[in-house]
Amino acid sequence: MRAAPDPRPARRRSGRASTVLASAVLLALLLGAQALRIHDDEDRTAPIEASGAASEPVDARSFTVEVVDVAFARSVYDESGFSFGGDEADAGAADGAVEANGVWVVVTADITAAERTLERVEAELETGEGTTYGSSGVSMNALGSIGDAFSPGIPRRGAVVFELPPERLASPSVRFNVFSGLDRRLSGSALVDLELSGSELKKAVDGAEEAVAVPQSEIRKA
Amino acid sequence: MPPLWKRLQLPYVAAVAVLLPVSVAVPWWLEERKLAESGAVPADxxxxxxxxxxxxxxxxxxxxxxxxxxxxxxxxxxxxxxxxxxxxxxxxxxxxxxxxxxxxxxxxxxxxxxxxxxxxxxxxxxxxxxxxxxxxxxxxxxxxxxxxxxxxxxxxxxxxxxxxxxxxxxxxxxxxxxxxxxxxxxxxxxxxxxxxxxxxx
Structure with a gap:
């Protein structure tokens, strides 16, 4: 009498196959996770970026930014903070206007912190054709100057200025990084598309104003 | 056949379940204490x-x-x-x-x-x-x-x-x-x- 075939080898084989398959899947997941790792220390703690358009507030989690105006100018000057004889004071300030080697782009924005007070702003303009310009330090009034505090729920309006060759401009966006102290790690960052390109952009650049005043930043209605 | 708990490697699972939280929590606690002492984070x-x-x-x-x-x-x-x-x-x-x-x-x-x-x-x-x-x-x-x-x-x-x-x-x-x-x-x-x-x- 022949004994019935033992079912165990077949079960063992299928068990082994599933172990091999599970190991292969785990290995693939491990390699995938490894590929997702950020190897550069600076990149690992770089500001976390949100993006949006100038026509709406852009939420960068630790703050929101809304671009309210974009102006082009051949020269810029700091608007005076004095309220007495303001016109004369501003006329004096306009005498000290700084002419652009190219064109000035003056971007006015409202920045509102979300939960913690922030004090510093770093802004960059991406031209849309691969070049990035940092904001100019020519204006003492620019957003993020000494004494500017971005308190939670209280919008602060001010401007950042960029000096650049107009032919570099294609479809500009401005990156706002707002943080406190010296530590930018894990801070918020917002890339705002200025929604200017083609003939509209050319018209705006060609029609650049002779001189634009950079106002002191001020808190706005909450 | 070995008992189910042995086949499921339960002692190892239990060891990982205990050691993993400890290995995360202790360095976190030490780091937090250091930051609190230095005043780098606001005191509780x-x-x-x-x-x-x-x-x-x-x-x-x-x-x-x-x-x-x-x-x-x-x-x-x-x-x-x-x-x-x-x-x-x-x-x-x-x-x-x-x-x-x-x-x-x-x-x-x-x-x-x-x-x-x-x-x-x-x-x-x-x-x-x-x-x-x-x-x-x-x-x-x-x-x-x-x-x-x-x-x-x-x-x-x-x-x-x-x-x-x-x-x-x-x-x-x-x-x-x-x-x-x-x-x-x-x-x-x-x-x-x-x-x-x-x-x-």
Whole structure:
């Protein structure tokens, strides 16, 4: 009498196959996770970026930014903070206007912190054709100057200025990084598309104003 | 055939389940303690009892807060409130008065938003005439920047600009260093207390 075939080898084989398959899947997941790792220390703690358009507030989690105006100018000057004889004071300030080697782009924005007070702003303009310009330090009034505090729920309006060759401009966006102290790690960052390109952009650049005043930043209605 | 718990490698699973949280929690706890001692993160505030708290040798009492008393100063834009919190502080001795030079304040609302003091209203006549301490960069000091006299009551007024919708849920935190922070042997080791204040106007 022949004994019935033992079912165990077949079960063992299928068990082994599933172990091999599970190991292969785990290995693939491990390699995938490894590929997702950020190897550069600076990149690992770089500001976390949100993006949006100038026509709406852009939420960068630790703050929101809304671009309210974009102006082009051949020269810029700091608007005076004095309220007495303001016109004369501003006329004096306009005498000290700084002419652009190219064109000035003056971007006015409202920045509102979300939960913690922030004090510093770093802004960059991406031209849309691969070049990035940092904001100019020519204006003492620019957003993020000494004494500017971005308190939670209280919008602060001010401007950042960029000096650049107009032919570099294609479809500009401005990156706002707002943080406190010296530590930018894990801070918020917002890339705002200025929604200017083609003939509209050319018209705006060609029609650049002779001189634009950079106002002191001020808190706005909450 | 071995028992089910052996086949499922339960002892190993249990060991990982115990060791993994420990290996994460212990370095986190050590790092947090180090940051708290150095003052790099705000101290965890202790709730004040009956509006009073002792901090680094000084007793603090909250007297209440005033809303939108702008006096002769220009009011902020609509939707923003000025909150003046009134404290009474008594340093027990010279060392405690010295430590008050590190005093720091925060206001926090029910949504977890935190505001720092605003110094732009500290020159209002009502504040200067009250002879109260308005803490600035030099902490809680007399008008000459010297430590407050030990054993004497000092009025302290701290002003915050906050959105109107935050006012009702505000709590106020006072933080004082217990150490000099000059080196690692003497860390700042700040302590903090949290006060709820009644509106007085």
């Amino acid at each position: 505030p202790v709730p004040a009892q009956g509006g009073r708290a002792d901090l680094a040798g000084s007793s603090w009492e909250v007297r209440g807060f005033l809303q939108d008393e702008f006096g002769e100063a220009e009011p902020p834009p609509p939707g923003i409130s000025l909150v003046d919190v009134l404290f009474r502080a008594v340093p027990s001795d010279e060392a405690a008065a010295e430590k008050l030079l590190s005093c720091d304040f925060r206001a926090e609302d029910g949504r977890g938003r935190v505001w720092r003091p605003d110094g732009s209203f500290s020159t209002r006549a009502a504040v200067t005439e009250a002879g109260a301490v308005t803490p600035g960069l030099g902490g809680c000091a007399d008008p000459e920047g010297e430590p407050l006299p030990p054993g004497e009551k000092a009025g302290v007024i701290v002003s915050f600009l906050v959105p109107e919708d935050a006012v009702d849920s505000l709590v106020f935190q006072v933080q004082v260093d217990t150490g000099s922070g000059e080196d690692e042997e003497h860390p700042r080791a700040p302590v903090a207390a949290e006060f709820r204040a009644e509106k007085k106007n």
